[in-house]
Amino acid sequence: MLADFRLDTAGVREVLRGPEVRALVDQVAAEVAAHARAQVPAGIPVEVRPYTTDRGAASVVIAHPRGMALQATHGVLTRAAGAARLEVKEWGAR
Numbered sequence: 001m002l003a004d005f006r007l008d009t010a011g012v013r014e015v016l017r018g019p020e021v022r023a024l025v026d027q028v029a030a031e032v033a034a035h036a037r038a039q040v041p042a043g044i045p046v047e048v049r050p051y052t053t054d055r056g057a058a059s060v061v062i063a064h065p066r067g068m069a070l071q072a073t074h075g076v077l078t079r080a081a082g083a084a085r086l087e088v089k090e091w092g093a094r
Contacts, residue, residue, distance in 0.1 A: 016055035026050055028084055029058035035080035036060060040070060 015021065029048045036046045040062060050058040060077060062070055070076045081088050 013054065017052065018056075022050075022052075022056035025056045025058050028086070029060055031084040032060045032077070032080045032086070035083040036062065036076050039074065039076045039079065040064075044070075 026048070029050070033046045033048045040046060044066065045063045047061050047063045048058055049061060050056070060080070061067065062076060064070075071078070078088050
């Protein structure tokens with residue numbers, strides 16, 4: 001039986017900011033970008049933009065004026081994330 005449990009928040013933060021998590025995030029973001037590139041016309045750039053908040057993170061962007069339209073009409077990024085086995089939810093949904 002568990003008598004006492006304390007979450008080591010400093011340790012969790014260290015892991016989330018560590019190189020292993022950064023490498024995993026970058027790998028999955030590259031996979032999403034590759035799936036997105038396969039869905040957009042040639043010449044439309046898809047970029048991975050890594051950043052760090054309280055953990056390693058990355059965004060995948062269709063860096064073209066048509067990018068928003070491609071997402072709105074065809075769900076390019078949503079489909080690419082799903083193809084990379086990521087769970088996609090509506091903003092604010094739990």
